[in-house]
Amino acid sequence: MPADDPAARLAERERELTALLARLDADDASLRADRADATADDEHDPEGSTLSGEWQRVAAVRSATQRELDDVRAALALVAAGTYGVCERCGEPIPVARLEARPQATRCVACASLL
Structure with missing residues (x-):
């Protein structure tokens, strides 16, 4: 893609962020399933991070990714409007x-x- 084509750069970034959100949603679903397991006592596991901690990390990354995706989509609208x-x-x-x-x-x- 040409470096001077903002619409192509933005569209590519939109695809990347959308794919990342899908992976994060899958991670979130997996963590929710693990957390629902009554035998998962990870809060007392000194060897690794807790499910709660990992869930918070995934939620924070997802939130930041969604904000960037919103910004990219707004920029694509500016390209379409001719004000980019x-x-x-x-x-x-x-x-x-x-x-x-x-x-x-x-x-x-x-x-x-x-x-």
């Missing part, structure tokens, strides 16, 4: 290097640093 690459705060162009590093960026570096 324009800072939502100051209206100036977002530098290409920033968009290459973070294709879903909605603010230029100067405006993003104000947050």
Whole structure:
């Protein structure tokens, strides 16, 4: 895919994030099943992490992944609207290097640093 094709980059990232969410959902379902097992006493296992701890980790990663997916989809909408690459705060162009590093960026570096 060409480096100057933001729609293709964003669509590829959307596919990656969607696949990651599916894996995380499967992990979550597996952990829920393990946790429902009355014989699983992992809270007292000194050798490994607890099911609760792993469940919290999966939930946190899933939440962050969902937020990024939402941002990517919003950026795809900006591409479709013809406003991709324009800072939502100051209206100036977002530098290409920033968009290459973070294709879903909605603010230029100067405006993003104000947050």
